[in-house]
Amino acid sequence: MTAQEAYQWLLEHSRESAYLESFAKLAAWDQAAYTPRKGHPHRARMQAALAKLLHQRATDPRIGERLAILEGSSWLQPASVEAVNVREWRRAFDRATRIPERLAVELAQATSEGEALWEEARPKNDWEGFRPILKRIFVLTRELADALGYKEEPYDALLDQYEPGATAAQLEPIFKQVGEASVALLRRIQGSGRRPDTAILRRHFPIPAQEAFGKEVIVRLGFDLEAGRLDVVAHPFMQGIGPGDVRLTTRYYPDYFNAGFFSIVHEMGHGLYGQGLLPEHFGTPMGSEISLGIHESQSRTWENLVGRSLGFWRYFWPRALHYFEALRDVRLEDFHFAINAVEPSLIRVEADEVTYNLHILIRFELELALLRGELDLEDAPEAWDAKYQQYLGVRPPQIGDGLMQDVHWSAGLIGYFPTYTLGNLYGAQLFAQAQKDLGPLEAQFERGEFAPLLNWTREKIHHQGSRYWPRELLRQVTGQDLNPAYLTQYLQSKFSALYGL
Numbered sequence: 001m002t003a004q005e006a007y008q009w010l011l012e013h014s015r016e017s018a019y020l021e022s023f024a025k026l027a028a029w030d031q032a033a034y035t036p037r038k039g040h041p042h043r044a045r046m047q048a049a050l051a052k053l054l055h056q057r058a059t060d061p062r063i064g065e066r067l068a069i070l071e072g073s074s075w076l077q078p079a080s081v082e083a084v085n086v087r088e089w090r091r092a093f094d095r096a097t098r099i100p101e102r103l104a105v106e107l108a109q110a111t112s113e114g115e116a117l118w119e120e121a122r123p124k125n126d127w128e129g130f131r132p133i134l135k136r137i138f139v140l141t142r143e144l145a146d147a148l149g150y151k152e153e154p155y156d157a158l159l160d161q162y163e164p165g166a167t168a169a170q171l172e173p174i175f176k177q178v179g180e181a182s183v184a185l186l187r188r189i190q191g192s193g194r195r196p197d198t199a200i201l202r203r204h205f206p207i208p209a210q211e212a213f214g215k216e217v218i219v220r221l222g223f224d225l226e227a228g229r230l231d232v233v234a235h236p237f238m239q240g241i242g243p244g245d246v247r248l249t250t251r252y253y254p255d256y257f258n259a260g261f262f263s264i265v266h267e268m269g270h271g272l273y274g275q276g277l278l279p280e281h282f283g284t285p286m287g288s289e290i291s292l293g294i295h296e297s298q299s300r301t302w303e304n305l306v307g308r309s310l311g312f313w314r315y316f317w318p319r320a321l322h323y324f325e326a327l328r329d330v331r332l333e334d335f336h337f338a339i340n341a342v343e344p345s346l347i348r349v350e351a352d353e354v355t356y357n358l359h360i361l362i363r364f365e366l367e368l369a370l371l372r373g374e375l376d377l378e379d380a381p382e383a384w385d386a387k388y389q390q391y392l393g394v395r396p397p398q399i400g401d402g403l404m405q406d407v408h409w410s411a412g413l414i415g416y417f418p419t420y421t422l423g424n425l426y427g428a429q430l431f432a433q434a435q436k437d438l439g440p441l442e443a444q445f446e447r448g449e450f451a452p453l454l455n456w457t458r459e460k461i462h463h464q465g466s467r468y469w470p471r472e473l474l475r476q477v478t479g480q481d482l483n484p485a486y487l488t489q490y491l492q493s494k495f496s497a498l499y500g501l
Contacts, residue, residue, distance in 0.1 A: 003073035006066035007082060010089055015283030017057045022242045024050045029239040029247050031115070033231045044112035051108030058096035067093060081286050084467050088285030091164075098147050107140050107412055114410035119234050125400045127381060134409060135377050138370060141414045145371070155371045158415030162292040163422060164469045168368060171418055174484055178421060179361045181488040183391065185354055185495060189342045192499040196337035201257045203326035210252050213323040214264040217316060218248075221302065222454040223268045227275055235407040236263040236349070238299075240274035243282050257324075258339060259350055265307040269299030272454065276462025285466035292416065294461065294470050296423020297430060304353050305431050305490075306453070310336050311442035340498055344392035346401045354491055355392060357424060362387040363406075363417040371414070426474060428487040430461070433478040 114133045121130035145154035156167045228246040239247040248267040252260040281287030342352045348359040369375035384403040396402030460477045
């Protein structure tokens with residue numbers, strides 16, 4: 001078999017697997033959005049069957065044989081699209097062949113069951129009913145880490161699934177620096193005499209109006225609703241099914257503006273990344289997002305650096321007044337201050353920019369402790385509450401607002417949370433570079449010009465697929481390695497102005 005023939009076989013195999021993965025993603029989206037309660041057990045078995053089939057395809061010995069042909073061939077040119085795909089196919093094959101089929105199937109079924117149980121248990125604060133499945137997921141995830149292998153500690157094997165090349169040892173000092181800067185800024189803000197009137201965000205905002213306004217905004221920002229949709233779920237997420245099909249989800253509260261609107265814009269940021277991948281590379285690494293940290297850089301940028309800027313709202317304010325009678329007696333500047341209010345809170349997805357990374361630091365530290373065997377799951381709720389008291393000065397009154405607030409652990413996404421803070425770090429650094437290349441962005445937003453930033457991110461990030469690993473992508477775009485100063489300086493500058501520090 002020639003190198004070209006080997007590559008063509010791998011290309012077709014990869015694309016066929018990607019179509020099957022699209023079915024799994026569609027089933028996961030449907031389970032979150034529309035599956036009736038009694039249908040969840042059957043959906044878990046469906047997902048397990050798909051996981052088994054996908055694992056068999058991912059570990060097919062013929063993949064290794066054809067990779068060996070290519071890796072020893074002069075046909076494969078360095079830095080080519082083909083070389084990127086072969087590099088990532090090798091990485092995926094090596095990882096997949098370390099995972100026993102039984103474990104892949106058990107994890108798929110347990111996490112599908114876990115998500116369904118979490119959705120029922122959280123509103124009831126039913127920790128005792130939820131704990132057994134969560135414990136099983138942690139046991140299986142630790143088994144997964146051991147199967148994948150690691151140099152330093154189990155957590156690294158899990159983190160590497162979401163952020164290639166990242167380790168706990170790399171992240172701990174960076175997160176500590178961000179955490180200390182966040183706490184210091186929070187203390188200064190708390191000592192300020194300025195306070196926004198956040199009550200204006202808790203007036204009556206009819207859900208149909210929220211949905212219509214949200215759709216109008218994301219279309220103006222560049223999201224193609226003919227290649228996507230927006231639905232309501234218990235916990236917002238984005239699901240990219242494939243080219244021309246990117247699903248956004250949100251949740252609305254009729255008496256709170258921020259929750260629905262900013263989750264829409266956040267998930268739209270993910271969706272723009274999904275819609276920005278080159279369709280001709282679908283089913284290959286060159287047509288795939290490189291990491292969840294880079295993914296989060298897109299969502300957090302559009303949600304915060306764009307969507308909470310004064311220029312953004314100067315442009316959209318007339319449309320907001322059209323949709324929401326409750327805002328018609330509100331000054332734009334007061335509204336802008338209110339949506340940027342800094343206040344320690346319990347719920348991560350509703351946290352402000354200053355305290356958000358403290359929510360992630362808490363989860364990161366707990367995950368490390370659980371995986372290192374320093375903390376038992378039975379004691380995790382109290383440890384969670386204690387860390388919230390330590391970092392944010394608040395304590396959850398019930399577990400639904402504490403350890404059970406996120407869907408991630410029930411979905412088996414252990415090692416995922418650090419990508420949110422990495423997204424903030426990457427986003428601030430990339431945004432600073434975009435301003436160097438494009439000029440002052442907020443002035444553009446005020447004129448309704450969002451295409452320059454979107455086109456820049458399409459060229460620099462989306463179209464690159466998996467060509468570069470995250471830190472290398474950052475170096476390629478900005479000329480620097482990851483530098484936390486971009487995020488901390490952005491936060492200092494923005495909130496010093498708002499709070500008169």
